[in-house]
Amino acid sequence: LKNKLTLLREQKRSIKNEIDNFLLTAIKSKVILKDEKLKLYNARKNIGRIPQTAFLGEAISGLARKNLELWNLEDEARRKDVSLNYIGGIKRKIDLCNQQRNDYIDQIDELLAKKIITKIEKK
Numbered sequence: 001l002k003n004k005l006t007l008l009r010e011q012k013r014s015i016k017n018e019i020d021n022f023l024l025t026a027i028k029s030k031v032i033l034k035d036e037k038l039k040l041y042n043a044r045k046n047i048g049r050i051p052q053t054a055f056l057g058e059a060i061s062g063l064a065r066k067n068l069e070l071w072n073l074e075d076e077a078r079r080k081d082v083s084l085n086y087i088g089g090i091k092r093k094i095d096l097c098n099q100q101r102n103d104y105i106d107q108i109d110e111l112l113a114k115k116i117i118t119k120i121e122k123k
Contacts, residue, residue: 026116046096050103056111063104070097 025031050066053059077090 023116026112046099048103050100050107053107054111056108056115059104059107059111063101063108066097066101066104070094070101073097 022031050062051058053062073090073094077087077094079087
């Protein structure tokens with residue numbers, strides 16, 4: 001357990017440094033903050049079905065919740081004791097969850113871009 005906690009602390013430090021370095025690079029305008037992708041495989045009615053927020057922390061929390069939901073659905077889809085019909089229903093839920101996850105990522109990109117542009121304009 002002690003080794004796992006040490007590893008977890010190291011991973012936390014590493015990801016924090018990675019985020020900090022990314023933000024510093026973005027503020028210097030050396031990174032593309034938003035890369036639009038054309039996603040033709042998702043039904044239009046399923047796009048943007050997440051709560052809108054002006055707060056980066058709320059969007060990141062939404063993404064974290066959606067990731068957990070997606071992982072749970074993926075675990076459910078691996079069950080061997082249920083019918084293929086049931087698995088098909090879970091797959092549909094995974095598709096919607098993935099779309100919402102992508103929507104949160106897009107929202108985070110937008111909010112982050114606004115914050116960085118504001119920071120650049122203040123210089």
